[in-house]
Amino acid sequence: MPRWCMYTLLVCLLAWFRGYAFECIAVTEVLKNPAGKEDTIPGGKSHEFVEITNIGDAALTLDSLFLFDGGEIDSIVPWLDTLPQIRSCLLGTRTVGPGQTALVLDRDYALAPKASWFVIDSGTIILTTDDNDIGNSLAEDDGVLIYKGSKTRIDRVVSFAADAGQQPSLSVTKIHHLSGRKIAEGYSVIPRQVLFANAEWLQCPDSLGPGHYEYVKNGWLVEYRPGTADVSRQTLPCSLVCWKTGGCAGVSATWAVVSVKSTVSAPRAFDCGAGPMRTTVDLPLDSTRYSLGITDAGAVTNWDIDISTEWAPLSAIKITEVFPRAAADEPEWFEVANISSMPINLKGWRFGTAEDSMVLSDADVVVRPSEFRVIARDRALFLRRYPLPAGLVTAPPSWVALDNYDDTLRLWNSRGNPQEAICWHNEWFASWKGGSLERVSTDRSGLDKNAWAVAVNPSPGMPNGSTAWRFAAQATVDIGPAPFTPNGDGANDYLAITLSLPAAATASIAIYGFDGRKIRDVAGPAQQTYRWDGRGDDGRPALPGPFFVVVRIQDDRGLHTVRKKGVLWR
Amino acid sequence: MALSLVRYLVLIAALASAAVAGLNDPFPLGYGMGNQGTVVWPNGISGRQPWTPAAWYRDSLHVGCAAAYALYYDAMDNYRDASTSQIAVGAFCAAGIITLKAAFQHFSAFDVYSEQTGRLSIGTTALRFMTMSIDAELLRASIGTDAAMELYAGETVMIPLHYVGIALSCRRMHIARVSGAGFDLPAAYSAGFHTPENQFGAQGVVLEIIDRTHDVLRLVIGEEYRMAPQMALCAAVSTNPVQLSFGLSFNTASMSGYAALVDHPVLGWSKGFGLEWAR
Numbered sequence: 001m002p003r004w005c006m007y008t009l010l011v012c013l014l015a016w017f018r019g020y021a022f023e024c025i026a027v028t029e030v031l032k033n034p035a036g037k038e039d040t041i042p043g044g045k046s047h048e049f050v051e052i053t054n055i056g057d058a059a060l061t062l063d064s065l066f067l068f069d070g071g072e073i074d075s076i077v078p079w080l081d082t083l084p085q086i087r088s089c090l091l092g093t094r095t096v097g098p099g100q101t102a103l104v105l106d107r108d109y110a111l112a113p114k115a116s117w118f119v120i121d122s123g124t125i126i127l128t129t130d131d132n133d134i135g136n137s138l139a140e141d142d143g144v145l146i147y148k149g150s151k152t153r154i155d156r157v158v159s160f161a162a163d164a165g166q167q168p169s170l171s172v173t174k175i176h177h178l179s180g181r182k183i184a185e186g187y188s189v190i191p192r193q194v195l196f197a198n199a200e201w202l203q204c205p206d207s208l209g210p211g212h213y214e215y216v217k218n219g220w221l222v223e224y225r226p227g228t229a230d231v232s233r234q235t236l237p238c239s240l241v242c243w244k245t246g247g248c249a250g251v252s253a254t255w256a257v258v259s260v261k262s263t264v265s266a267p268r269a270f271d272c273g274a275g276p277m278r279t280t281v282d283l284p285l286d287s288t289r290y291s292l293g294i295t296d297a298g299a300v301t302n303w304d305i306d307i308s309t310e311w312a313p314l315s316a317i318k319i320t321e322v323f324p325r326a327a328a329d330e331p332e333w334f335e336v337a338n339i340s341s342m343p344i345n346l347k348g349w350r351f352g353t354a355e356d357s358m359v360l361s362d363a364d365v366v367v368r369p370s371e372f373r374v375i376a377r378d379r380a381l382f383l384r385r386y387p388l389p390a391g392l393v394t395a396p397p398s399w400v401a402l403d404n405y406d407d408t409l410r411l412w413n414s415r416g417n418p419q420e421a422i423c424w425h426n427e428w429f430a431s432w433k434g435g436s437l438e439r440v441s442t443d444r445s446g447l448d449k450n451a452w453a454v455a456v457n458p459s460p461g462m463p464n465g466s467t468a469w470r471f472a473a474q475a476t477v478d479i480g481p482a483p484f485t486p487n488g489d490g491a492n493d494y495l496a497i498t499l500s501l502p503a504a505a506t507a508s509i510a511i512y513g514f515d516g517r518k519i520r521d522v523a524g525p526a527q528q529t530y531r532w533d534g535r536g537d538d539g540r541p542a543l544p545g546p547f548f549v550v551v552r553i554q555d556d557r558g559l560h561t562v563r564k565k566g567v568l569w570r
Numbered sequence: 571m572a573l574s575l576v577r578y579l580v581l582i583a584a585l586a587s588a589a590v591a592g593l594n595d596p597f598p599l600g601y602g603m604g605n606q607g608t609v610v611w612p613n614g615i616s617g618r619q620p621w622t623p624a625a626w627y628r629d630s631l632h633v634g635c636a637a638a639y640a641l642y643y644d645a646m647d648n649y650r651d652a653s654t655s656q657i658a659v660g661a662f663c664a665a666g667i668i669t670l671k672a673a674f675q676h677f678s679a680f681d682v683y684s685e686q687t688g689r690l691s692i693g694t695t696a697l698r699f700m701t702m703s704i705d706a707e708l709l710r711a712s713i714g715t716d717a718a719m720e721l722y723a724g725e726t727v728m729i730p731l732h733y734v735g736i737a738l739s740c741r742r743m744h745i746a747r748v749s750g751a752g753f754d755l756p757a758a759y760s761a762g763f764h765t766p767e768n769q770f771g772a773q774g775v776v777l778e779i780i781d782r783t784h785d786v787l788r789l790v791i792g793e794e795y796r797m798a799p800q801m802a803l804c805a806a807v808s809t810n811p812v813q814l815s816f817g818l819s820f821n822t823a824s825m826s827g828y829a830a831l832v833d834h835p836v837l838g839w840s841k842g843f844g845l846e847w848a849r
Contacts, residue, residue: 483713516596516811516834543594544711544753546654546679550836565646567683569713570751
């Protein structure tokens with residue numbers, strides 16, 4: 001056989017073997033449009049970066065590797081200059097090997113003052129572009145496309161990351177300004193998952209984490225997605241993807257899914273094949289939290305599988321109070337309550353309006369049955385206004401501004417399923433003087449105006465006692481005592497006027513003397529019970545004899561009047 | 571000149587003296603209910619009512635008696651079976667230049683609270699150009715076994731001119747506390763302008779000033795139209811509170827009967843009727 005045939009056969013054989021390799025290059029972190037004044041950062045937006053992680057078991061070379069941000073195409077090239085800020089990193093490398101992480105830095109990072117250097121993991125490969133910027137500078141809604149080819153042709157897409165369509169407002173600048181934390185560069189964003197398609201992008205839990213993908217534990221990456229519960233079998237199929245970054249070749253690991261009540265799957269050998277192990281397990285619906293453990297070389301690494309959202313009934317989490325009117329001493333906030341009989345983790349839930357949505361929390365926020373949780377725009381400011389236990393208050397990474405008078409507020413669970421929707425309207429606030437909107441009925445839809453009442457005294461984190469009296473199907477008015485004797489002897493000195501109103505009703509109270517003249521006007525309805533001291537608006541004592549309490553109520557049925565009579569004696 | 575001075579002095583005296591009224595009545599009883607006290611004829615039904623000042627009377631009849639009843643306001647949303655009502659009975663007699671009126675009123679508010687009022691008014695027609703009276707009223711209010719009693723006095727002057735009669739009165743002037751904790755009734759001054767019957771009926775305007783911080787003024791305008799010699803319709807409107815009233819009266823040579831409705835925009839309708847005999 002001629003030598004060239006041997007070479008050709010060898011090349012084809014290598015290519016065939018390469019076909020079994022699992023190539024997975026993931027964009028695992030992006031810092032776009034850093035916060036802070038540009039003139040404090042030499043080179044303008046010099047701190048932008050794109051982190052790529054070679055999760056697969058095939059090497060990535062920089063040959064013909066390009067980056068496109070939607071505006072400009074740059075060639076990705078090795079970083080050659082030795083600088084103190086990247087002293088422990090790998091420079092001049094043209095290959096990103098399996099399991100390695102590379103950071104594409106802006107060239108002007110070389111000019112960055114020491115105070116703003118990143119803490120980059122040792123061993124990270126530093127790359128850059130053949131231009132002064134990454135693309136034409138990464139804007140908030142830019143995606144990142146890494147491909148093989150040329151500046152005029154895409155031969156093969158290596159990786160693609162775009163959060164613009166899913167999180168149009170996941171703005172690192174906004175996050176910086178709203179969080180109250182002083183991170184000069186703001187926050188980067190990372191994908192929640194990379195082995196499943198359509199990854200959701202989150203704020204980096206460490207603010208910035210260049211050099212590693214945050215969800216890799218001991219070199220292992222485990223992701224899961226619950227399916228649709230099988231009610232007849234009381235199980236929830238759950239898709240699992242497990243992979244050891246850099247490849248599973250030679251790995252002898254076992255995995256198992258367990259809960260506190262049961263073992264779902266006995267330890268099984270890890271079977272990667274030519275890529276990640278993809279399997280489905282049926283999780284019994286007798287627990288809300290499972291654990292997937294991987295035993296690798298004697299070390300056990302566990303991942304939580306939280307299915308509380310799947311297991312819980314729809315809308316187990318209710319929005320029970322909302323304060324959409326930010327003031328100087330009080331941020332916007334809303335309160336949720338768990339009305340189910342099981343704990344629910346709000347991690348990964350989203351909240352928002354019809355226009356925008358944000359991640360509620362990237363960390364565990366477990367709401368136990370009947371427990372309340374306050375979601376506030378500014379946690380510190382909120383706690384100054386309401387001295388609640390700090391654990392009851394959660395501040396999302398970023399906030400969707402609420403309209404003061406007309407808006408919706410929605411909740412989605414971690415799978416993106418709508419869980420709750422409420423709204424409020426301008427006409428509800430006729431008697432509003434700065435309180436909150438409290439929900440008087442969780443049985444009614446949050447979009448039903450009869451489910452809400454204006455509360456003078458907000459009660460975040462606590463039951464809505466101040467508006468419980470607004471749950472009446474029909475308005476009632478009670479007065480007492482009879483007779484009413486405001487003579488200062490300590491007995492029956494005040495007349496109690498007690499209202500029960502439908503939530504959407506408004507009422508005004510007036511007291512008339514027997515001669516038909518109005519003695520007293522009472523603004524309302526701000527509270528359940530008013531006390532009358534037997535004096536008129538002018539402060540003079542009312543005459544003994546009959547009097548009348550007239551309550552005008554405006555509700556769905558129109559304007560109607562409730563009149564009660566009483567007797568005053570001194 | 572001398573006559574004008576006398577009139578002036580009498581007016582001052584009337585305003586400075588005391589007069590008596592019920593504790594908190596929204597409108598007069600009997601014949602005055604329909605016109606809210608705006609139609610006053612010294613020789614008419616209003617002048618003969620025993621519970622009105624004797625100064626309102628100048629007629630040739632010597633004796634008479636009357637009774638009236640009023641049921642106040644609509645049924646409320648509590649104590650629906652217990653009403654608020656008042657009954658009044660009284661008599662008058664006139665001999666020479668002296669007129670004497672005596673009346674008793676009983677007020678009951680849904681079986682819990684009650685008032686009893688004894689009223690005495692002595693007037694004179696000694697002066698040709700005016701009548702005047704001194705009024706005394708003993709008012710008792712009680713609730714259960716607890717009671718209070720007060721004595722009030724007042725004076726009323728009626729000046730009958732050619733086209734209009736002027737009535738001036740001062741009411742609710744406290745004289746003595748008889749028993750109990752008593753009441754703190756604000757004094758009230760009123761001036762009324764009352765026409766005799768004319769081609770448009772009879773009209774009256776009453777302006778009342780009440781001694782309190784606000785809502786001190788009250789204006790009442792009324793009209794009575796006689797459809798037949800024995801029957802008349804009347805109506806009146808007042809401010810503070812706004813009340814609209816209607817009345818119907820019948821009269822024969824010695825008997826009169828009257829019924830009235832008063833509407834309060836918030837508290838509803840009050841109903842009343844009365845009978846009177848005089849000769």
